[in-house]
Amino acid sequence: MKGPTRGYWCKCWTENVTGTGGPARLASFDAYSxxxxxxxVAIALRTISPALDSDASDEAWAWLHEERAQTRRALLRSEPCTVTITHADVRITWTIRPVLFxxxxHRQTTELPACAHRFKSCITE
Structure with a gap:
């Protein structure tokens, strides 16, 4: 079996800034660099920027043109990063954190570990 692989776990969620309703995760993504x-994050911001109000659009483009390089440097130092845009009463947050995958x-090409044979299915046929 192959050992752990370094990568990044990326998540995006929204929350209402007025305090009504809890956060809702929209997406997650496993990145390997x-x-x-x-x-x-950049693709998401470019995609939604035309629909954002002017302040949120300015925040998005500021990150894309000025802060993205800082984010990349932080990630290369294995530091977690957060990008947040607020549109009207909705806050959209992307987080990226270093992880080990x-x-x-693989069931067809590798012998499974001994513990796998002790598993009892709860599904009856």
Whole structure:
């Protein structure tokens, strides 16, 4: 089996800034490089920017043109990063944090570990 792989866990969620309703996760993404992680946020911001109010659009473009390089440098230092845009009464937050992805056993080409044979299915046929 292959060992752990360094990467980044990326999440995006929204929350109402007026306090009504809890956060709702919109998406998550596993990235294997800092550039892939910050590109995920950049693509999302470019996609939604035409629909944002002018202040939120300015925040989005400021990150894209001025702060994205800082985010990439922080990720390369294994520091977690957050990008937040507020549109009307909705806050949209992207988080990127360094993680280790564990390899999974492939059932057809690898012998499963002994503990796998002790698993009892709760599904009856």
């Amino acid at each position: 800092a550039s892939q992680a910050d590109r995920w 564990l390899a999974l056993a």
